[in-house]
Amino acid sequence: MKNDKHGPPDSRAISRRxxxxxxxxxxxxxxxxxxxxxxxxxxxxxxEGIVERIGPGAQEIELKINGEVKRITVEPRVTLLRALRDHxxxxxxxxxxxxxxxxxxxxxxxxxxxxxxxxxxxxARGHEITTIEGLLTPDRMSPLGAAFVEHDAxxxxxCTPGMVxxxxxxxxxxxxxxxxxxxRAVAGNICRCGTYPHVFAAALSVVRGGNRGES
Amino acid sequence: xxxxxxxNLGFQGNLKPVTVVIPDGEPTPWQFGERFxxxxxxxxxxxxxxxxxxxxxxxxxxxxxxxxxxAILRSPMPHARVKRVDLSRARRLSAVRAAIRxxxxxxxxxxQEVAAVAAVDYETALDALGLIExxxxxxxxxxxxxxxMRPDAPPVFEGGSNVQxxxxxxxxxxxxxxxxxxxxxxxxxxxxxxxxxxxEVHGSVAHWDGDELTVWSSTQGIFTVRDxxxxxxxxxxxxxxxxxxxxxxxxxxxxxxxPETVIAARLAREANAPVKxxxxxxxxxxxxxxxxxxxxxxxxxxxxxxxxxAIELVQHGGGGISGGSGSAGPFLSxxxxxxxxxxxxxxxxxxGPCSPMRAPGWPQGCFALELAMDELARKLSIDRLEFRRLNxxxxxxxxxxxxxxxxxxxKEKSAAPxxxxxxxxxxxxASAAWHALGASGPQARVIAHRDGxxxxxxxxxxxxxxxxxxxxxxxxxxxxxxxxxxxxxxxDTRYPFSVPSGGSMTTPSTTPAVRQAAAHLKExxxxxxxxxxxxxxxxxxxxxxVIRVRFDPSRSMPFADLCRRIPGDSLSAEGxxxxxxxxxxxxxxxxxxxxxxxxxxxxxxxxxRVVAVHDAGQIIDPLTARSxxxxxxxxxxxxxxxxxxxxxxxxxxxxxxxxxxxxxxGPLDVPEIEVRFxxxxxxxxxxxxxxxxxxxxxxxxxxxxxxxxxxxxxxVRSLPITPDRVLAAMxxxx
Numbered sequence: 048m049k050n051d052k053h054g055p056p057d058s059r060a061i062s063r064r065x066x067x068x069x070x071x072x073x074x075x076x077x078x079x080x081x082x083x084x085x086x087x088x089x090x091x092x093x094x095e096g097i098v099e100r101i102g103p104g105a106q107e108i109e110l111k112i113n114g115e116v117k118r119i120t121v122e123p124r125v126t127l128l129r130a131l132r133d134h135x136x137x138x139x140x141x142x143x144x145x146x147x148x149x150x151x152x153x154x155x156x157x158x159x160x161x162x163x164x165x166x167x168x169x170x171a172r173g174h175e176i177t178t179i180e181g182l183l184t185p186d187r188m189s190p191l192g193a194a195f196v197e198h199d200a201x202x203x204x205x206c207t208p209g210m211v212x213x214x215x216x217x218x219x220x221x222x223x224x225x226x227x228x229x230x231r232a233v234a235g236n237i238c239r240c241g242t243y244p245h246v247f248a249a250a251l252s253v254v255r256g257g258n259r260g261e262s
Numbered sequence: 263x264x265x266x267x268x269x270n271l272g273f274q275g276n277l278k279p280v281t282v283v284i285p286d287g288e289p290t291p292w293q294f295g296e297r298f299x300x301x302x303x304x305x306x307x308x309x310x311x312x313x314x315x316x317x318x319x320x321x322x323x324x325x326x327x328x329x330x331x332x333a334i335l336r337s338p339m340p341h342a343r344v345k346r347v348d349l350s351r352a353r354r355l356s357a358v359r360a361a362i363r364x365x366x367x368x369x370x371x372x373x374q375e376v377a378a379v380a381a382v383d384y385e386t387a388l389d390a391l392g393l394i395e396x397x398x399x400x401x402x403x404x405x406x407x408x409x410x411m412r413p414d415a416p417p418v419f420e421g422g423s424n425v426q427x428x429x430x431x432x433x434x435x436x437x438x439x440x441x442x443x444x445x446x447x448x449x450x451x452x453x454x455x456x457x458x459x460x461x462e463v464h465g466s467v468a469h470w471d472g473d474e475l476t477v478w479s480s481t482q483g484i485f486t487v488r489d490x491x492x493x494x495x496x497x498x499x500x501x502x503x504x505x506x507x508x509x510x511x512x513x514x515x516x517x518x519x520x521p522e523t524v525i526a527a528r529l530a531r532e533a534n535a536p537v538k539x540x541x542x543x544x545x546x547x548x549x550x551x552x553x554x555x556x557x558x559x560x561x562x563x564x565x566x567x568x569x570x571x572a573i574e575l576v577q578h579g580g581g582g583i584s585g586g587s588g589s590a591g592p593f594l595s596x597x598x599x600x601x602x603x604x605x606x607x608x609x610x611x612x613x614g615p616c617s618p619m620r621a622p623g624w625p626q627g628c629f630a631l632e633l634a635m636d637e638l639a640r641k642l643s644i645d646r647l648e649f650r651r652l653n654x655x656x657x658x659x660x661x662x663x664x665x666x667x668x669x670x671x672x673k674e675k676s677a678a679p680x681x682x683x684x685x686x687x688x689x690x691x692a693s694a695a696w697h698a699l700g701a702s703g704p705q706a707r708v709i710a711h712r713d714g715x716x717x718x719x720x721x722x723x724x725x726x727x728x729x730x731x732x733x734x735x736x737x738x739x740x741x742x743x744x745x746x747x748x749x750x751x752x753x754d755t756r757y758p759f760s761v762p763s764g765g766s767m768t769t770p771s772t773t774p775a776v777r778q779a780a781a782h783l784k785e786x787x788x789x790x791x792x793x794x795x796x797x798x799x800x801x802x803x804x805x806x807x808v809i810r811v812r813f814d815p816s817r818s819m820p821f822a823d824l825c826r827r828i829p830g831d832s833l834s835a836e837g838x839x840x841x842x843x844x845x846x847x848x849x850x851x852x853x854x855x856x857x858x859x860x861x862x863x864x865x866x867x868x869x870x871r872v873v874a875v876h877d878a879g880q881i882i883d884p885l886t887a888r889s890x891x892x893x894x895x896x897x898x899x900x901x902x903x904x905x906x907x908x909x910x911x912x913x914x915x916x917x918x919x920x921x922x923x924x925x926x927x928g929p930l931d932v933p934e935i936e937v938r939f940x941x942x943x944x945x946x947x948x949x950x951x952x953x954x955x956x957x958x959x960x961x962x963x964x965x966x967x968x969x970x971x972x973x974x975x976x977x978v979r980s981l982p983i984t985p986d987r988v989l990a991a992m993x994x995x996x
Binding site: 205211230 | 307313314316317318319320322323325331383384385458459510513542543726727728885886893895897920922927928930932
């Protein structure tokens with residue numbers, strides 16, 4: 048469905064032209080974008096230090112998500128976050144600030160927490176991506192997830208999956224985390240409801256092994 | 263038909279019997295000392311696992327076959343005539359399926375909706391916005407309160423004044439009150455525009471099936487959205503269905519169908535396909551509401567003995583293009599004064615409309631009043647807590663002052679000498695109040711199924727307070743069954759009516775309806791059980807999932823067995839939230855104590871500790887109750903120290919419509935928070951519940967302001983208390 052979103056070729060061209068036009072204006076203003084010559088072949092590109100030519104149209108890419116290889120067709124400008132949500136229906140990863148300021152879209156890239164709104168989907172190729180869906184499910188909670196429920200570390204719940212992702216990565220690398228450590232683990236995760244104290248309590252209960260939530 | 267019931271009303275240690283009249287069908291209200299099995303126990307929310315696992319479906323997560331993505335074009339101009347909107351180039355993209363323009367011919371703030379498109383994916387929708395041509399004729403504008411109040415200011419609404427007629431309240435004669443005062447304090451206090459920053463932005467998914475409209479909306483009021491859409495599209499209400507299973511925050515900004523919801527429905531109609539429109543974060547900051555800013559001129563007078571003789575407020579609130587920016591609430595209710603006058607004027611500016619936000623008007627009023635109280639206390643050389651006790655208006659708060667002061671160590675901390683180093687500690691206390699009685703009207707249905715499961719259906723929504731959980735707990739308690747037996751379904755206008763989730767009204771408005779419905783269902787169930795157990799229905803009781811004969815517990819049957827005997831499909835009963843009957847007090851009190859540390863070299867304020875003491879009626883779930891208080895406090899920390907919409911006065915645009923430039927409280931800013939509840943038997947409804955989402959937010963920023971004053975010896979009369987303001991205040995005061 049997504050592949051033919053631009054419809055017949057002629058209208059597709061309009062869309063591309065408009066995109067290039069827009070991109071060109073930005074490039075002129077900022078000097079950031081180098082447009083590769085249209086006719087360049089792979090060798091010529093390599094000589095210029097360009098390893099791959101992509102876009103601006105959609106293209107098929109492979110992403111390894113939660114242990115499974117998924118193929119999607121996306122434009123280069125599509126963020127990993129949008130790819131997860133709009134193309135793969137993995138909506139546990141939340142879109143909130145869309146510029147790396149709130150942590151709600153945190154996923155693991157090769158085990159490390161990253162904000163998926165700040166990564167293009169195509170840059171996530173070749174990495175192991177883990178989303179909240181891959182970490183736990185309502186029926187198969189992790190000790191940390193269960194502790195979040197037990198300690199009421201979610202109010203509206205919109206920041207919660209991101210909080211869990213950040214905290215899970217931190218506890219994996221530091222299983223003996225103390226209060227200051229768990230605060231820092233979620234320092235980039237914003238919660239408007241103010242659940243932080245309960246998030247800290249949940250994490251510390253897992254560190255202490257005192258979580259009762261699994262039973 | 264009605265009956266009389268005697269209730270013990272008041273608060274702990276101060277209960278008095280009061281005979282109240284309750285309507286027939288209303289269960290006898292729960293009272294202090296009631297022995298509960300489910301209610302009152304800390305209970306993890308029943309939908310907690312769904313939220314933690316990211317499996318709870320929010321509006322933003324809805325996806326339907328063939329669904330299009332919408333995007334909104336907003337005015338870059340703060341005030342302009344829209345001469346021409348040309349959608350034709352946008353429409354020419356084949357991936358664009360609908361394009362509309364707004365009806366307004368004038369835009370009055372930067373961020374106002376001008377046009378919108380729907381396309382097969384979000385990226386194309388953004389492309390299409392870039393192809394819409396709009397011709398604006400710029401008009402003169404005012405982007406801040408001061409400019410808007412000048413006599414020669416350009417009017418926001420043609421032919422009108424920006425400063426609206428004041429609302430005046432009070433009693434006595436303030437002139438006389440100030441003449442009688444031994445000390446008078448007068449100063450101007452400034453509070454900023456705060457935006458709600460709900461993590462889930464405003465938005466909706468709209469789907470037409472013939473002339474029937476279904477809308478998933480991120481809303482605090484599914485029924486108000488339904489009603490607004492029915493009016494807008496001229497449809498009978500029963501042709502509009504609104505669904506909100508989960509809601510990523512609202513804080514007062516999400517009542518009714520706002521432009522993005524109407525836009526989604528219009529685009530969906532034009533495209534003949536479902537359309538999702540979610541605001542961008544920028545659009546969210548600009549156009550979906552805010553807590554209005556205020557200029558508050560405060561004058562207080564008191565005698566040597568510490569008794570207030572006069573309170574006066576002259577306030578101007580920045581409503582943006584809307585009204586409702588008053589802040590007199592705290593002045594009118596926190597402290598006794600024989601002479602009191604408040605004057606509030608809403609002022610229009612060319613900025614986004616203000617809207618209710620957690621305790622609308624109160625945090626700003628509380629900050630001004632309480633800091634002024636401290637400044638006057640200093641003139642009178644009287645302890646600030648003592649000054650408040652002397653003038654306190656609410657007996658519950660008197661007890662709360664005692665509890666809080668002891669827990670906080672007010673006396674010891676007040677006596678402690680200030681540190682000689684650059685880090686100065688300070689303490690502050692402020693009073694809170696709110697009105698959280700709940701509203702009549704909500705309805706609920708409770709169904710017992712033959713398989714032994716119980717369903718609670720109610721058209722309310724969970725703003726994050728744990729509505730599903732508290733409703734299920736109340737149903738479990740009344741039916742005498744385990745909580746795990748209950749499925750609670752909310753968030754759909756096809757369920758029985760409920761009121762919007764706001765004003766701390768949800769729990770006191772919804773739980774009594776569920777309890778009444780469950781009581782009616784229990785009557786039916788006991789009638790079914792009576793012949794089986796060889797007893798009269800009135801001799802039976804249900805506890806912990808077992809129906810038994812009260813005087814002969816050996817004659818019993820499990821609830822599940824009884825359900826198997828239900829003839830037909832199921833047994834169902836309805837309940838309604840009846841109007842409040844007589845109760846103890848119409849208001850609720852509360853107070854908060856705060857300790858801060860100020861770096862006097864860098865101007866940075868850290869909140870170290872907050873002791874929050876609040877009234878509570880019957881607490882259904884102490885665990886989620888504490889979450890709400892934490893949330894109120896932390897939002898107050900942000901309001902005190904970080905949050906402010908910054909406008910460029912020359913361009914009339916907001917310069918920080920993001921979540922990196924608009925600063926919220928983060929994990930590292932969290933103080934130690936201690937919560938204490940004072941039980942208040944308030945009456946009014948059958949569960950004895952009071953809400954407290956708002957009360958917990960009212961006093962925090964004020965108490966922080968007072969603590970900063972204590973720490974550095976000079977008041978910072980503008981929120982947020984940023985480092986530059988701290989340093990400037992110290993320099994001016996030195």
